[in-house]
Amino acid sequence: EAGVTQSPTHLIKTRGQQVTLRCSPISGHTSVYWYQQALGLGLQFLLWYDEGEERNRGNFPPRFSGRQFPNYSSELNVNALELEDSALYLCASNGQAYNEQFFGPGTRLTVL
Amino acid sequence: KNEVEQSPQNLTAQEGEFITINCSYSVGISALHWLQQHPGGGIVSLFMLSSGKKKHGRLIATINIQEKHSSLHITASHPRDSAVYICAANYGGATNKLIFGTGTLLAVQP
Numbered sequence: 001e002a003g004v005t006q007s008p009t010h011l012i013k014t015r016g017q018q019v020t021l022r023c024s025p026i027s028g029h030t031s032v033y034w035y036q037q038a039l040g041l042g043l044q045f046l047l048w049y050d051e052g053e054e055r056n057r058g059n060f061p062p063r064f065s066g067r068q069f070p071n072y073s074s075e076l077n078v079n080a081l082e083l084e085d086s087a088l089y090l091c092a093s094n095g096q097a098y099n100e101q102f103f104g105p106g107t108r109l110t111v112l
Numbered sequence: 113k114n115e116v117e118q119s120p121q122n123l124t125a126q127e128g129e130f131i132t133i134n135c136s137y138s139v140g141i142s143a144l145h146w147l148q149q150h151p152g153g154g155i156v157s158l159f160m161l162s163s164g165k166k167k168h169g170r171l172i173a174t175i176n177i178q179e180k181h182s183s184l185h186i187t188a189s190h191p192r193d194s195a196v197y198i199c200a201a202n203y204g205g206a207t208n209k210l211i212f213g214t215g216t217l218l219a220v221q222p
Contacts, residue, residue: 033209044212045209048209103154
């Protein structure tokens, strides 16, 4: 069974640009979670999507947004990139709320 | 104040030693996760538990609901166990988000 996949693996952008990260959950999983791990900081919850709807978001500005598609894959969009957005962005999925979350390999974003 | 506290932040052990990493959380949770992150960033879920004890190979996780405390134990540690170990609490409810500890960097020396 394929795990959670994310693309791209690495990305370099400049300040002010926009970026889209993608995540495909494990087959059968309907919930997708996005997390940010900035250098020197711990993992921070970004967004939770379930059944195509945003269920909860962390303490991040509105330029962080996303969506979930009918096939349960998800995109994370970050507009007007800032240097401090440089981080590892992790996606996780599970089949039911509060169940174990399975993590993808992450996308490492560098903003110059 | 982080709602999840982990200790120690750094841990160096000799191969074969028994290792314990501790995690405390502030209020009632629906589940406690232990995660392993290797250099390069990939995260693996080790355990999810809401009560008692779970064991997988040389890894054991325990949780004490009354004391709001969980421990991750590694028996007969090996250099390949070197990684960052992170505990995360799911406080349930409508939020269903994980609150992460700051992680424990473990280095097991041969």
